[in-house]
Structure formats: structure tokens, C-alpha cells
Amino acid sequence: MFNSFGQYFRFTTFGESHGPGIGVVVDGVPAGLPLEVEELTTALLRRRPGQSIYTTSRKEEDSPEILSGWKNGITLGSPLTVWVKNKDVRSSDYDALEKLYRPSHADYTYQQKYGIRDAAGGGRASARETIGRVVAGVVAQKWIQQEYPVNVWGWVSSVGEISLPEDYIPKQWSDIESSPIRCPEAEISRKMEELILSAKEKGDTVGGCISGYIEGVPVGWGEPMYMKIQALLGYALLSIPAVKGIEFGSGFSGSQMKGSQHNDIFYTDDKGKIRTQTNHSGGIQGGITNGEPIVFRIAFKPVSTILSAQETVSLEGEKVEMKAKGRHDPCVLPRAVPIVEAMTWCVLADLRVLASQRFLVEKGNS
Amino acid sequence: MFNSFGQYFRFTTFGESHGPGIGVVVDGVPAGLPLEVEELTTALLRRRPGQSIYTTSRKEEDSPEILSGWKNGITLGSPLTVWVKNKDVRSSDYDALEKLYRPSHADYTYQQKYGIRDAAGGGRASARETIGRVVAGVVAQKWIQQEYPVNVWGWVSSVGEISLPEDYIPKQWSDIESSPIRCPEAEISRKMEELILSAKEKGDTVGGCISGYIEGVPVGWGEPMYMKIQALLGYALLSIPAVKGIEFGSGFSGSQMKGSQHNDIFYTDDKGKIRTQTNHSGGIQGGITNGEPIVFRIAFKPVSTILSAQETVSLEGEKVEMKAKGRHDPCVLPRAVPIVEAMTWCVLADLRVLASQRFLVEKGNS
């Protein structure tokens, strides 16, 4: 419940950053879905620490092991469990941190809530938990793509103040992975890289935004009241560590517009399909997909663990100065792209079940 | 499920805009909570249509009737049901709309999803559904305030391009209700009023932002993984019609900052309480409340039903020109404030249950 996501396609993550490993149980997976361990490995590589100089230097091979629900390249319909051992654990880096609260980190709230915390690597608060999300996302994606021509893309659209234009869409999807920080415009990417490296050198960190783009979702997904697709995506994406905001379509900018400017005018395209001329709605009307691409943008705060000196308080509330050690990301954005995509796939897998159920008894003009 | 909100404190809304009425069942209400019908009436007055020239002229007295769960001023512990009859129904205004899809409205997606739609008043897609949310919010608020010194405030922080400063907090809470559009700064409020009236005259509509502020929530509410307090609030608030974005604390602006700027430095105040010097985190760290005020901002798109001429397509996909009739809000922001507050209270009521459960077995320093 507290560690599970989804209602029909449901995954549960477990494991602490500096414990034996990280795992996930994915329930609701159909039988007979082809799945290779290599697919999981490849997906995990994209979120892996140590993949470039722009990320933490913690070295984890992140080799997934399938514990259940799978045999000879095929899912069995039983819960699929994947386990990734922690290897490069250096808990000693954290010894000094046990006596104080790192600013803007979950140290204080965990300690207050549980009376206990596993300081090493942040325990559950660590980004290592997201391994489970990425694994679940692979399965969700495979399941959906067997039936629907859906695709999900995420990219880094801003780092600090360096930003792509608000309505930017990549020219080619492959441009995203060409950039070490997953910004599809080479020039902008380079500026972002510089900014990250410059922050890193100062022991500082930097925030930014990720944009998401979902294409191919049929009209009619999402439920009109409390399972609006934007609410479900919002819930999913706001559960990613460091996310502080989300907007759909025109979002905050759209709130400055007039209705006459903002409305997406319908037209019928040359294939006879009803489309809209603009997409301020971000593919969603009344909580339900309208067949246009679903677009959103997510704000990540800068990583709170910085390596320069900071003031804070000890467990006893006394003023102390601290300087973090450990290996941390100067910017999580590049590694967060696959996590954003994975959570999006999981929302879609969950909605897919409802989408096929709430059909009308005698279908009208759809 | 599709029309229910909450897990422990759960409400279910029902009723169509132009059907017999709108209702809500609130489950999980304790026995013995004092509640008067007048309290519901007062709360509904704040979201009522026709309350000022800035809102729709539809006249609904919105007189709540308690159907169950209550006797002689006290709740019984059984489901509390409240029913509000629709009175000022003019379905004829909608006749012309049955043959076409209003731009950026849920007409098209509902028709595609259900093969049927109750065009009059938008059926379920109408804002009248939010009556149920406001009723549930009253109960949630009363329940929480019996034990916790919590308060929730919402105000209009922008209309179109007219905006309060990003980090603005009202000087006095009573200033909010002094403004007909619930903007606590008189000068700014007047500009917003002008903007709304000017849009209204042109048959146009205008969007804006609502800010939310929660004070008094104890440290430790929210669950660290998939029930982070920002994820639950995001889910709740993104389910309000016309909401297109949400941000917590520094939000999108914060994504442009460095970690060294953004981190909220801890200190111990003169009562010995651990506090933070700034509140970029918006009162939340690791998905859990840290005792500082929880702050958020929500973007509303402009109302899609405008009264000026627009192009669109008919049910058959043919290009047509339309001009909406009916009584609509030129700006939903003023009436949306109590809805934002109500959903916030309901999230808190739900979390309250968990908050009291996940305590550690032997409590440490909390």
C-alpha cells in the first residue's frame, strides 16, 4: 500500500540503499509475455549511477535477477519479482551524517516519523528505490505495445536557467539518447553539460525540468472524476524523489490566457479523424484522452546533498556545520528521464484495464 | 472507485448537472461529530453560482438535505449522505450543443468514451459535481480540527497576467473573503475584477492561479514512497475541473536554482523546535511533512465555454460555427477557492488515519 503503485497493474518496491539490494514485485502481469533479462539490464543501464561524468560516481552494475513469475523467456502470469543486489556500498561515508540532519533531505522527517533511520545512502529515501520502477515500466511498456501503438518519450527540457522553448518537441526521438544528459538539442545540451560540471566543481547541484510526451493513446482513456488521466499521472510523477511540480499542456502559461486563445479548435483531418488545431489541452479533456499527444512538464528541485559546507542542526538541535561526503549526483535530470518514462508506462498499464472495461453497452460512433 | 476519493476518509459523489440533483456519501466519518446543516449551507454559499457578477448567473440556492448518517446535530458513524436538488435547470439552452463538440470541453471525449452524453450542463463534467467535494471538506475539516490545530487557506494569486508576487502570503487571512474574487490584496483584486469583467463583456473567459497554504500539520504526515503528501495533494487537486498544473514550495522556479540556494537550512527556534530558515521545500521533505507550512500553487485554464463565435465540428465531423448559450463563469477562480480548500481537507483527513498508525513501536525523539 505504502510501497505499492497501481490498482490493476500493481508493483511493490522493497530494499534499502545500503542493505542487501533493491527489488520489485510486479503483479497483474499477463501470462505469456515475452521478456528477456537483457531487456531489464538495458533499461536499468539508462538510470544507472556512474553512466557519465554528469552523474554520481557510485558504481553499480545493477544486474537484475528474476526471482519469480518467469521461465524460459516468458512470464507465467504469477507475480514477477526482480532483485538487484547492492554492490558498491560504502556506508562509512555516512557515519558523520548519523548525528545531524542534512538540509532539505528526508533525514529529519524520517527520524521524526520512524524514530529510526538508515542514514547510509538515505535508506528508502535514496534514488536506488527507483530501480523497481524502471523494471515495472519495462513490463508495462511491453504489455501495452503488444496491443496499442503507444510510445512514451521523456527529455531534459531545462537545467537551471538553460531551457528549451516551452512548446519544443524533439525533431527526432533518437536525438534524446545522443545527448549525455538527454537533452535533444545539441547546442543546448552542451550548455547544460557545462552548467552541471561547473556546479559539480563547486560541490553544488542544479535542478531542472523534464518534458514528457505520450503518443498513440486511443481516445477515451482516463475516468472523468477521480481517475482523470492528469490526476493519475500527477500522482505517479510527484512520487518521484525531488519532483516539485507538474503541468499538462499549456499548464501555468495557459493560466494567463483567454478562453478564446486557449481553446483547441476541432477539425476533421484528411483521414476523417477528428483532431484539434492546437494542443493547449495536452491531449486531455475532462480527464479523458482526446487522441492528441499527451504532453507534460515536471520540475525537479536541485539535489539537496551538496558537498560544500552548510549550516544545520544536530539530532539534539544544536547548530553544527556539515560537509557531506558520499557520491551524489550534481544533477539528477539525466538519470530521471527513464524513471519518468517508467512511471508513465505504469499509469498507462493501469488505465488500459479500465479503458477496456468502461465501454458502453452498445457502442456509438467510436 | 471512479467516483470516489480517499481510502480511509472516502467520499463518493453522484448526480448530473441537469438531473434531479447532486449528492455525496461520506464514509469513514466518526460517530459523535457535531454537525449542523447550516455549516454545510455556509460552505456551499462560497462555491455557489450567482454569488457575484464575476461568476455564472445560474441561480442555485444549493440547500443541502442530510439523507443519512446524522441525527439531532451529531454524526452516527454510518455513511453521511447529503443531497442538493438542482433547481434552476434550463436544459433548452443546451439543445443546439447536442449536435456538435464544444472546443476544449469534455463533449468529444465523453461521447467517444460512453457513446452517450448528457449535454445539458455537461452532465457529470459540470462543476456542479464539486458540491459533493465541498460537503466532504466540511466534515473533514471539523474532524481534523477537533484534534489538530490545522488550518487551510486558499486564495486567488493570479488572473490572466495579473499576479501576486510568487512568494506572497496574505497579511491577514480575512483579507481573502473581503475580495469578491478572493484575492487578498485589494489593489490587485480590483485589477483582476476589471480583467474578468472585460473578458465577460467580450463573451470571453480567463484563467489564473490559486495558492494554497496549510498550517499546523504535525511533522511526520505522508508516506515516503507512493503516498507522498505532494503526490496525494497533486492527485486530489488535479482532479478539479480545469486544473492544468500544480507546484509545491519553490516549484518550477526552484528548478532553476542551485542546491546551495535552494536548501532550507535547519535551526532551532527559541522554543527549542527545529525549524527551517526558508521554505523552498513547501513544508515537505521526502514526501513527509516537516512542520513548516505546506504551500502550493495551482494553474487553472480559462473556462472553455465562451459565448463568442468559434469554429468546431459537428458529431459527423463537419465544420460548423457555434456560439454557446447557457450561463457560464467568465472566470472559475473565485468559486474554485473553496473547492481547493475542500480537497485539501479531504487529503488531510485521509492522511490523519495513517499518520496515527505508522508510529514506531517505541517512539524515539518525537
Added chain:
Amino acid sequence: MFNSFGQYFRFTTFGESHGPGIGVVVDGVPAGLPLEVEELTTALLRRRPGQSIYTTSRKEEDSPEILSGWKNGITLGSPLTVWVKNKDVRSSDYDALEKLYRPSHADYTYQQKYGIRDAAGGGRASARETIGRVVAGVVAQKWIQQEYPVNVWGWVSSVGEISLPEDYIPKQWSDIESSPIRCPEAEISRKMEELILSAKEKGDTVGGCISGYIEGVPVGWGEPMYMKIQALLGYALLSIPAVKGIEFGSGFSGSQMKGSQHNDIFYTDDKGKIRTQTNHSGGIQGGITNGEPIVFRIAFKPVSTILSAQETVSLEGEKVEMKAKGRHDPCVLPRAVPIVEAMTWCVLADLRVLASQRFLVEKGNS
């Protein structure tokens, strides 16, 4: 949650026995399902009090009113709400009961749990709450029967010590309704009627069993672990007031058998369908339907409110003698048959959603 049943096809009941009325919200109903108020009225007639001398003399017309989710004979896909006003309320019958705890009634547990109880008619503990179940059952049945050749039958198989043979199946389904107490064997029915009347004359009550029979459910419904079909039916049927036991197939008798006797031998029938020679499994193997009829039997305790003198304690714990007034059933079995059927339909409607989802990716030999 506490007053809701079902996950996908979910209904929520509300209302107290001696309050304004009883209602139900059914969520998850598809759009376009034909439904007439008369169908609800007819179904409620079967559970109605005062339908024969074997039931309570409380007179309720039980006229259902549809408050939402329906227009012109068709469901809208939005929550369907049905409301039945209480009419023949005589709370004064209950005045004396407010000061004591009726033996084996929920008086004591409610008082302890809620510190409050609506003594009149037992408040929520009254069988009037089952009106909502019957309404939900009508919708569930209609939805399922639009696609599947499923039928559900319940009948009274024992009253006191008068019992049909354990493996009895009615010769004709219409025989059930021919009996005023819904026992399909005329001779046995008469003996049961005599027993009920004899108990009634003495101010006493009598228990009994209801048998259930579901035909036409396809192979493969039910989930193998924690949504086994027997677990879901058990959960549903044990929630009916006065039910104290349930068994499936051979049930308790089967626990006395050897595996070699109990096993249901497979064979292929002349249409090439795999069947079993016996049905000790009651249509379920490993929690999943095997295509044979699902059979179960439910034990009801005798009604606890008897009209003869009984010893008990007052609210203060002092020994008192009581003699109940009010109008009560000498035997609930006849009126409980439609409730058993309704809950069964609701379980099937819920399972139907999953049944269509958990198919394998490439279907084998099914």
C-alpha cells in the same frame, strides 16, 4: 470503504432503518445499459417486508427513486443512485430498548464501538440496508447477462431441522417462487411453513440454510491467490446479516471423505467439452471456475429479536428482563434468498472485469 462492496463494480449503501430512507450508489456501471424503474421495484418486492405471514408485518412499499446516472430508460455511465424512502416507521416501539442490550443483537457492540446507537430499527444493523444490495444486484445481473449466459439461483434448503437432501437441485427453477418461503419442494416447504408459524406463535424465531447455484460462468474466472472465487463469495455472503457459515461443493461433508472418493473425474462430453463426472469441487478448482455449476450453502442463525421474555442487562450492566416489541421476521430465510442472489451477482460483476483482463498474451487452448 466500510460501506462499499466491490472493486470495479462497486456499490455503497447508506441510510438508517428509521431515518429518512435507504439508498445505494452503484459505481462502475457502463453507459447504455437499459434499465427500468419497474425492474428495481420487482426485485425489491422479493425482499420486501410484509410479503407473507412468514415475514415481518412492517409495511414498506419500497418504491425506488433513481437520483442519478440514468435518463429515459438507459444508464449514463455515471454513478447510479437509487433512493427508497422509509415510510412505516414506528420508532416508539423501540423506546424501551434504548436502555438495554438485546441478546445476540448488535446493540452492545455498536454502543461500545460508537458510543452512540440509533436503537430504532437497529439503525444500520437493520436488514433494511439490504435494499441497496438488491438494487446493485439487478444492475450487476443485467450487465452480466448482456454478455454471458450466466444465471444465479438461491433457495431455502433448510429451516430448523427440516431440510432438503444435501445434494438436492430443484427440478424446475420456477418451483422456488411457487413456495411462499422459496423452498422448491412443495411437501418440504409446507413443513417449513408450519415450523415457522409455530415459532411465530410462541414469539420465537428459527434459523436455516440457503443454497446457491450459479450456472454458465465460463472457465477461468477467479484469481488463484487472494481473489479465489470462493473467498470473494465467502466475503460477500458472510457480510449478510445473520449468516454464520458457508460451504462450497461438498463442504463440511467433503472433509470426511477420502481423496479417491472426493476427486471429480474429468471426461470429455459429446460436444468435446471437458467436464467432471461429479461436482464435489462445487465448480471451483484452485480458486478458479472450471465450468461446472458453482454450488454453495449458507447457514443463517435464528433472528435474535424474539418476542418472548428474555433476561439481559441494562446499559449500566444491571440484570433486567425484556420483551421486545416491534415487527420482526420469525424467519429471515425467505426474504434472504434475493439478497443472497444479489450479492452473488455483484461478485460476478466484479470478477467479470478481471476475467477479461488476465488473459494470456497469446491464448492457448481456451
Added chain:
Amino acid sequence: MFNSFGQYFRFTTFGESHGPGIGVVVDGVPAGLPLEVEELTTALLRRRPGQSIYTTSRKEEDSPEILSGWKNGITLGSPLTVWVKNKDVRSSDYDALEKLYRPSHADYTYQQKYGIRDAAGGGRASARETIGRVVAGVVAQKWIQQEYPVNVWGWVSSVGEISLPEDYIPKQWSDIESSPIRCPEAEISRKMEELILSAKEKGDTVGGCISGYIEGVPVGWGEPMYMKIQALLGYALLSIPAVKGIEFGSGFSGSQMKGSQHNDIFYTDDKGKIRTQTNHSGGIQGGITNGEPIVFRIAFKPVSTILSAQETVSLEGEKVEMKAKGRHDPCVLPRAVPIVEAMTWCVLADLRVLASQRFLVEKGNS
């Protein structure tokens, strides 16, 4: 969801009988609960195969390994994961079974549902899945017993036609474990042992009943409508493989009684506590605990896998004769006792959360 149990204290099991192992994730465990691996080992020993000549000869050490949520003898508040490797796997025993459907086994229904089945050891349908339940039960028990003087006892009350009296309660709880088959009456136990051995010699199996007894639950646990304690226990216990029936208190026998006989008369004991003279209600009134012991009885069908020759059909539906190999229990009852107890603890842990929440605002006489 399909493989999860519980709403607040929730566990999810995973793993196949002849795969790498069996695991469980327990979510909702508080931080700071003392827990030693030895406690898990001891609990698993009670359900372990090969513990006596009355059970399967499959030899599994069932050594539990804690993968997450635990450090140095204490739970962390994060999900607790326990993993037990499968060791004595002899899949070859099952080769012949892949081509046919064992009578009354889940072979046929799984094949039809999933189009695939892991014949070896029955895959998920194997009793090995219950390892996870036993582990969750240990945690649930420890958590509850930290605050409440609750205890749960199960014993074998019948094997085949050999039965303890219906209202039998053990004289001493320790008598249960003194018997190799967990029947607390030495004489009856011996007769049961003989019956099991005699069945085993013939390659046959035998069913029976387990009785359950819960003491110390406070008044007021359970929710009056759809979370009645008997419904929740029924749901939990009917999910155990081979269970075909359950009854509470007087159960099926009680259905033959008159109200005047069956009612449990209240009295005030010498400590001033309100009690009942009899306990036909089995500790439950209106779905809520009344402070008396909760008593129930569960029927298990005989194990379907017998070692003598049986007729059945092949995958193609052709008549074949089969003779099972593999190591199977002649009677599951002795090993099922700890599973019944574990599921009961888990229901209580789940209810405990609600029990503490639904208190009235101002408590009355409790």
C-alpha cells in the same frame, strides 16, 4: 492485488513451487519492532514439509533470508521482505503430468486461464506459497501482542470421520503441539494418525477440519457492513488451498436452532464486565467483536493428488489413466494449522488499524 492480502497491513507473496524460491513482502510494518530470523525459522518449521510421517516427504529446510526492511534485530518501517530458497526440487516427478489434467487439481483451470502452467509442483497453486503467509503472520502477531493481550490458537478437530465434539475447547493449549498432527486430545489424535497412515498406505488422502480460537480481542473490532469480522476472516481463510467451508460460533448447527435457544444471554461478571452466558455467536455480533472468544471451524477437502490410479483426460481431452508420483501430503491438516493461525493474525493486524480509528469523537461508556 491478486497476490496481496490486507489493506493496511498488507503482504504480497511471490515465487513458484519449483522455481528459485518463495518470498513475501510485508508492507505496513511499523519501525522498531524487534524481530529475529530465528522467530521466522521456528514458525516455518511448523508448516515445513517432512516434519513427520503424516506429511509429504519433500525435504525443505525453509531457511528464511531477510532481504529488506530490517537491520540488527529491528524493523525499519520500510517493506519487510523475506525470501526462502527452494532446495529439494524434483521437477522430473512431474514430467508425466504435463500432458494431462489431474482430477480436482488446479491443472485444468490454470491451463484454461493462462494458456500456460508450471506443472512442476503446481507452480503457484502449490502449498509452498503459504510460506509467505506464515512469515507475515509472525510479524502481525508480534505487532498486535505488543499492545493487546490477544492470542490465536488452531487445532485439528476432525480427520475424516474421526472428530472432537463440536464445542470442544482444548484443556491446555500446549496439548496441541504435543500431538504430531496437532489434535489436542491424545486418544483422538492416535485414531486420526492411524487413519492418515492407513490412507497413505493405499496411496489415498483424507480431509478434515481445523478449529480456530481467538482470545483477547477488545470489544468493537470489525466494521458493521462490508468489513464484518466474520467476512474478513472468511475471505482470508477461504483463500487457503483446499478449504471448502467455514463456520463461526454455532455455525451450521446453529441454523437448526430456535432464537430462544440460540441467543447468548448477557450478564455482568464479578469484575463488572458485560459477558454472555453462552457463545453461540462465536464472539461476533453485527460483524463486531463482543469481547467473547472468536471461534470458527474450517473444512478442508482431501488432497487431490493421490498416488493410486485414476481416470482423467489428456490435454487433448482423451481419456487416460494416470498415477501421480511426487511427494504429497496424505493429509494437509497438521501443516495447515500454522497457516490458519497466520492468516488470522494478519486479519487482526489489518483490523487493528481501523479499530483505533473509528472511535467516536467523544467516547461514551467504553
